[in-house]
Amino acid sequence: MKAIVCVKQVPDTSGKVAVKADGTLDRASMATITNPDDLSALEAALRLKDATGCEVDVVTMGPPPAEGMLRECIARGADKAYLISGREFGGSDTFATSQIIAAGINKIGVEADDVIFCGRQAIDGDTAQVGPQIAEKLGLPQVSYVAEIQKDGNDLVVKRMLEDGFMMVKVQTPCLLTCIKELNEPRYMSVGGIFECYDNEKHPMTILDYPALKDDPLIEVDTIGLKGSPTNVFKSFTPPQKGAGMMLTSDAPAAELAGILAKKHII
Amino acid sequence: MAYDFRDIAAFKGVWVFCEQREGVLQNTDFELISEGRKLADELGCELAGIVLGNGISDETAKEVGGYGADKVIVCDSPLLEHYTTDAYAKVLCDKVREYKPEVFLIGATNIGRDLAPRMAARLHTGLTADATHLDIDTTKYVEFLKESSSLDLSKQKFDYEDRNLKMTRPAFGGHLMATIICPRFRPQMSTVRPGVMKKAEFNADKAAACVVERPAFELTEADIKTQVLSVEKAAKNMVDLIGADIIVSVGRGINKDVQKGIELAQQLADALGGGVVGSSRALVDAGLISADHQVGQTGKTVHPKIYVALGISGAIQHTAGMQDSETIIAINKNESAPIFGVADYGIVGDLFKVVPQLINEIKAAKAAK
Numbered sequence: 355m356k357a358i359v360c361v362k363q364v365p366d367t368s369g370k371v372a373v374k375a376d377g378t379l380d381r382a383s384m385a386t387i388t389n390p391d392d393l394s395a396l397e398a399a400l401r402l403k404d405a406t407g408c409e410v411d412v413v414t415m416g417p418p419p420a421e422g423m424l425r426e427c428i429a430r431g432a433d434k435a436y437l438i439s440g441r442e443f444g445g446s447d448t449f450a451t452s453q454i455i456a457a458g459i460n461k462i463g464v465e466a467d468d469v470i471f472c473g474r475q476a477i478d479g480d481t482a483q484v485g486p487q488i489a490e491k492l493g494l495p496q497v498s499y500v501a502e503i504q505k506d507g508n509d510l511v512v513k514r515m516l517e518d519g520f521m522m523v524k525v526q527t528p529c530l531l532t533c534i535k536e537l538n539e540p541r542y543m544s545v546g547g548i549f550e551c552y553d554n555e556k557h558p559m560t561i562l563d564y565p566a567l568k569d570d571p572l573i574e575v576d577t578i579g580l581k582g583s584p585t586n587v588f589k590s591f592t593p594p595q596k597g598a599g600m601m602l603t604s605d606a607p608a609a610e611l612a613g614i615l616a617k618k619h620i621i
Numbered sequence: 622m623a624y625d626f627r628d629i630a631a632f633k634g635v636w637v638f639c640e641q642r643e644g645v646l647q648n649t650d651f652e653l654i655s656e657g658r659k660l661a662d663e664l665g666c667e668l669a670g671i672v673l674g675n676g677i678s679d680e681t682a683k684e685v686g687g688y689g690a691d692k693v694i695v696c697d698s699p700l701l702e703h704y705t706t707d708a709y710a711k712v713l714c715d716k717v718r719e720y721k722p723e724v725f726l727i728g729a730t731n732i733g734r735d736l737a738p739r740m741a742a743r744l745h746t747g748l749t750a751d752a753t754h755l756d757i758d759t760t761k762y763v764e765f766l767k768e769s770s771s772l773d774l775s776k777q778k779f780d781y782e783d784r785n786l787k788m789t790r791p792a793f794g795g796h797l798m799a800t801i802i803c804p805r806f807r808p809q810m811s812t813v814r815p816g817v818m819k820k821a822e823f824n825a826d827k828a829a830a831c832v833v834e835r836p837a838f839e840l841t842e843a844d845i846k847t848q849v850l851s852v853e854k855a856a857k858n859m860v861d862l863i864g865a866d867i868i869v870s871v872g873r874g875i876n877k878d879v880q881k882g883i884e885l886a887q888q889l890a891d892a893l894g895g896g897v898v899g900s901s902r903a904l905v906d907a908g909l910i911s912a913d914h915q916v917g918q919t920g921k922t923v924h925p926k927i928y929v930a931l932g933i934s935g936a937i938q939h940t941a942g943m944q945d946s947e948t949i950i951a952i953n954k955n956e957s958a959p960i961f962g963v964a965d966y967g968i969v970g971d972l973f974k975v976v977p978q979l980i981n982e983i984k985a986a987k988a989a990k
Contacts, residue, residue: 367793449747478793481750483738490742495846496706498735516731518859522850584747584806588787590799591770599965607968608975612982616990620927620948621893621983
C-alpha cells in the first residue's frame with residue numbers, strides 16, 4: 355500500500371493580489387504557498403503512514419521552482435517526490451492538467467490498495483475539478499469533500515460533507531479522495547525532515563517532462579497546454595469599483611441612518 | 622451515428638441536471654432552469670431538466686416545467702436513491718451521448734462539483750466552474766461587460782454572430798473575472814453558483830404542460846464502487862443565507878466579545894424586519910461561528926434587500942459574495958476599511974456602541990411611520 359498526494363503551488367491570494375493592466379494576475383510580484391487544502395491531503399497521507407508504515411509520494415505539476423514546495427512536503431514526512439514540468443504543459447485547463455497528472459501517476463504506478471489524496475480545491479482557480487478528473491482518467495472511484503477517514507480492511511470508510519449534513523461512504527481501494535481542511539491540522543516540517551529533504555538518495559526527486567509522459571496512453575498530446583485545452587479564456591477583467599457610498603458623520607449617526615432608511619422605505 | 626464530441630452541429634438543446642435530496646428538488650435546480658430558459662430562448666432550442674433518483678413522481682418532475690423547462694427526463698432506480706459519483710456519472714453520460722445537448726448546466730453544490738468534472742472528463746469536453754453569469758447572445762454579453770467590467774469596450778472587437786456559451790466566473794478569490802468558452806467540443810458544460818441566478822415565478826400551467834420522459838438506461842450494482850452507509854442531516858438548523866431578505870454579518874471586529882457581537886447582529890436583523898446572521902471567513906476559520914454562516918467567495922453568494930457588515934474589513938473574498946445586495950450598510954472602527962468602498966451607508970465607530978443605538982433608532986423610526 356502507498357499514498358500518492360497531489361499538491362499545487364499557488365499564489366497567496368489571501369494577501370495583496372496584484373493585477374496587471376491587461377487583467378491577468380501579476381504572479382511574479384506575489385508570494386507562493388502550498389495550496390491549503392493540499393496540506394490537509396498530505397497530512398491525511400502522513401497519518402496513514404503513521405498507522406501503517408506505507409510510503410507517501412508527492413506529485414505536482416508546475417514550473418521548476420515548485421521543487422521547493424516538494425522538498426517542504428518531504429520535510430513534513432513524505433518519502434518521494436515527482437515534479438511534472440514542461441513548457442508543453444503550460445496554460446493547461448483542468449481537463450488537460452488532469453490528463454497530464456494522471457499520466458504522471460500512471461508512471462509512478464497505482465497498486466491494489468493505494469490511495470490518492472488531493473485537496474478539495476486550489477485557491478487560485480477554486481475549481482475543485484482536477485481531483486475528480488484524475489480519478490476518471492485513472493478509472494478509480496472518488497470521494498470528494500472528505501472530512502474523516504477510517505480504514506476498513508481493504509476499503510475506506512469516509513465522511514463526505516454536504517451543505518446540510520454529511521454522508522458516510524464506504525469506498526473500495528485503490529481510490530482518490532479530495533480533502534477539506536476540517537479533516538485535520540497539518541503538521542509542521544520537522545527539524546530532521548528539513549535536514550533530510552535535499553538527500554536525493556533517501557528522498558529521490560523525479561522530474562517528469564514532456565518526453566517522459568507524451569507516449570502515455572492517458573495523454574492526448576493535442577488536448578494539453580494553452581492551445582489544446584478544451585476551454586479557453588475569452589476575456590478576463592476586473593470588476594468596476596462601485597461609486598463611493600454615503601458616510602454618516604453627524605454626532606448621532608445611528609439616528610441619521612435610521613432616518614434615511616425610513617425615508618427611502620428601506621425599513 | 623457514432624457519438625463525436627467534435628461534431629458541434631450534432632448537439633442541440635439546453636440541459637439542466639436537477640439535483641434531488643431525499644426526493645425533493647432543490648432551489649438551485651429552479652434557479653438553473655430559469656437561467657437555462659433564457660439560454661434556450663437565445664439559441665432557439667428546447668430546455669430539458671434531467672432528474673435522477675428513486676421513486677420520483679411525474680408531479681415532482683413536472684415542477685421544473687413551472688420554471689421554464691419544456692421537458693423533464695427522469696431516470697429512476699433504487700441504485701440512484703442516494704448520490705454516488707459512479708452511478709450518476711454513468712447514467713448522465715450515457716444520456717448525454719444519446720440526446721446530445723449542446724449546453725449542460727449543473728449546480729455548483731457539493732454534489733454538483735463532484736459530478737460535473739467526472740462527467741466532463743468522460744465526455745471529453747471542457748467544464749467551467751462556479752459560473753456567475755452566462756450568455757449566448759453577444760449583444761447581451763457586451764451589455765453585461767459594460768455594466769460589470771472596467772474594460773474599455775471601445776477598443777474591443779466582438780463577433781456578434783458567435784453562438785458559443787460565454788461562461789463568466791470569479792477567479793483568484795474574486796480579484797478577477799474570467800469569461801470562459803469551450804469552442805471545439807460539446808456539450809458546453811458549466812457548474813453554476815447557487816444563489817446567483819434569479820429564480821423565475823412558478824407557473825402552474827407550464828408545470829402541468831411539461832413533458833415527462835422516462836428513457837431506458839443501464840445501471841448495475843457492479844458499476845458502483847462506493848456504498849453510501851448513511852446520510853445525516855446536520856444536528857442544528859442550518860442558517861438559510863441565500864433565502865434571506867436581511868443579513869447582518871459579523872467579522873473580526875466582534876472578537877472582543879463574540880457572543881455579544883452575534884447577539885447584537887441578530888437583534889439588529891430582527892429590528893430591520895427579521896433576518897439572519899452571516900459572517901466573514903475570519904470568524905469561520907477561527908472556529909467562532911459555523912461555516913454555514915459564511916458569506917463570500919468560499920462561502921455563499923447573497924443578494925438580500927439589506928446587508929449589514931459589522932466589523933468586517935471587506936476583503937475582496939467577502940465583497941465578492943455580497944456586493945450585489947440592494948442596500949449595504951457598513952459599521953467599522955477603521956475608516957479606511959475597504960468595506961466602505963462597497964457600502965451605500967457607512968458609520969465609523971465601535972459596533973458595540975453604535976449597534977444598540979441603531980436598533981433603538983430603527984424601532985423608533987418604524988414606530989413613527
